[in-house]
Amino acid sequence: MSVYESTSISVSASWHRHLLGRLKWLRHCAVELMGMSPSTASSGLDQGQDIRLACAIGFPVGISFAVFNLTHGFPALGIIEGLAILFFVPPAYFLSRLSRRLLLAESLIMLCVIIITGALFHYGGIHGTGIYWIFSLPLTAFYVTGQLRGWLWSLSFLALLGIISPAPDFTQIQLQHCQLALLYYTAIAASFNMLRTHFATKLHNLAMTDFLTNINNRRYFFLRLEEEFARYLRYKTNFCLLFLDLDNMKIINTDRGHIGGDAAIVYCTKVLDRVKRQGDVIGRLGGDEFGWLMIGADAKKVQDFFNRLQQELANFSFEGKKIPLNISCGAISTSCDTWQDYDTMYREATARLSQAKRMKNCICFK
Numbered sequence: 001m002s003v004y005e006s007t008s009i010s011v012s013a014s015w016h017r018h019l020l021g022r023l024k025w026l027r028h029c030a031v032e033l034m035g036m037s038p039s040t041a042s043s044g045l046d047q048g049q050d051i052r053l054a055c056a057i058g059f060p061v062g063i064s065f066a067v068f069n070l071t072h073g074f075p076a077l078g079i080i081e082g083l084a085i086l087f088f089v090p091p092a093y094f095l096s097r098l099s100r101r102l103l104l105a106e107s108l109i110m111l112c113v114i115i116i117t118g119a120l121f122h123y124g125g126i127h128g129t130g131i132y133w134i135f136s137l138p139l140t141a142f143y144v145t146g147q148l149r150g151w152l153w154s155l156s157f158l159a160l161l162g163i164i165s166p167a168p169d170f171t172q173i174q175l176q177h178c179q180l181a182l183l184y185y186t187a188i189a190a191s192f193n194m195l196r197t198h199f200a201t202k203l204h205n206l207a208m209t210d211f212l213t214n215i216n217n218r219r220y221f222f223l224r225l226e227e228e229f230a231r232y233l234r235y236k237t238n239f240c241l242l243f244l245d246l247d248n249m250k251i252i253n254t255d256r257g258h259i260g261g262d263a264a265i266v267y268c269t270k271v272l273d274r275v276k277r278q279g280d281v282i283g284r285l286g287g288d289e290f291g292w293l294m295i296g297a298d299a300k301k302v303q304d305f306f307n308r309l310q311q312e313l314a315n316f317s318f319e320g321k322k323i324p325l326n327i328s329c330g331a332i333s334t335s336c337d338t339w340q341d342y343d344t345m346y347r348e349a350t351a352r353l354s355q356a357k358r359m360k361n362c363i364c365f366k
Contacts, residue, residue, distance in 0.1 A: 047146070051096035051105050054144050058109075059089045062116065072126060080119040088112035106145045110153050113140050118160065124167025131167055131178065138186040142193035150193060154186040210284040212262060213269040221283030221291045228293060229342050232334050240302050240333045241345070242292035243353040244272075244309075247326035247360050249288040252318075260318050264288075264325055271312040275305055299365055302331050306363045328356035329363040 062085035070078030088108045095105035117137050120130035137157055142150035158179060166175055208220035216224075228239050246268060253261040265288055272282050272290060281293040294302060306329055313325040330352030332345065339345040348366065356364040 047102055047106070048096040048099070051102070051109060051144055052093055054109055054140065055089050055093040055096070058112075059085060059093075062089070062112075069125065074123060074125060077119055077123045077125060077130070081116050084112045084115045088115075106149070109144050110141060113137055114153075114157055114160070117157070118164055121161065121166060122164050124170070128167055128169070131170065134161075134178070134182060135185045138182070138189035142189045147190065147193055147197065151186070151190060154182075154189070158182055158186070213266055213284050215269055215273065216281065216283035218283060218285045218291075221281060221285065221293070224281045224283075225291070225293055226342060228295065229339075229345065232339070238296055238298070238333065238335045240294040240297045240299075240331055241349050242294065242302065242306075242329055242331045243285070243349050244290045244292060244327055244329045245353060245357060246288040247328055247357070248323075252323060256318055256323075260323075261288075263318050264316060264323070267316050268313060268325060268327070271309060275308050275312065277305075297333070298335055299333060302333070302365060303363065306331075310361070326361035328353065328360060330354070330356050331363055331365045333366070 062081060066078045066082035066085065068078070069075075069081060088111055092105040092108035092112075095101040095108070114137070117134045120133045124130050125133075134157070138150070138154045141153040145153060161175070161179055161182070166178075208217060209215070210217040225241065228237075231237050232239065246264065249261055249264065252264050256263075265284075268288075268290065269282075269284065272292065276282055276292065277294070277297075279295050281291075281295075283291045285291050294305070297305075309327065313327055316323055316325045330349055332349050332352060352364040352366060356362050
């Protein structure tokens, strides 16, 4: 094979890989734009808060428009707007506070918006300007319902425009232009909502993730702990709370510098992640202190997992030198005592950790 042929094959393979990479990127963008990707999930967004904000803004504005149309010669349009606002918006506001009723709350909001925009499209409003309010529907749909359902609501209304008779003097060519414009605004609203969701999720993850170890931080850990404690009070479920602290970090920081200390903390994090069970929650609480929430565990399981943790930490090495890590743990269980409030349980767990720290490399359990 000549050098020329070898170079041609190499260039062809390179372009083939580049083309495949571009196609994968376009596919990822399309999937994300349509809301079928986990990255466009609302994990970083409070959907209930979005619905309540839409209600708080939409209610006075909607009532004002209803009164305006009633007093300016469009009584039918004003009555439809007023009834839709009064019938759908207040229930949606209160249902948005219930996590299991969010889908119903967003559906009420969207039904209200579709009824009002459909009425505006049919009656036209003052000087026919009511028709152009339909372009606000995609913005509301994506903001309130999210990426995928935003597409469904917007395209459903687009199909509905072919059924509702438009305002007087609205020609067929104007209707087609209006539908094309609505499709364009839907794509624009989807793009902006995708970016909004992406950056909101990124900010949420930054707020809940420890920078050094890339695990849950103190904020997230205690939020989960409060949720689990509330579940315990309501359903009497069992869980164990462990506070852990590395014993010899001061020596490591003195002898090996803070780079060695960071390496020890990262190693401890990896060990905790390997040892913990699926469903457990671990978090870095600050410095060399960690939290471990063991759902449904008892005293024997806690002791077994702590023994495994000690064995793994003894294998730590830095810059080719073995430096066994020691760890102390204070642990409590909801199965061993009856806790009436969160603060008492928290203080007891920290007291157990202080007791373990005095003895070093052990667990104090209640």
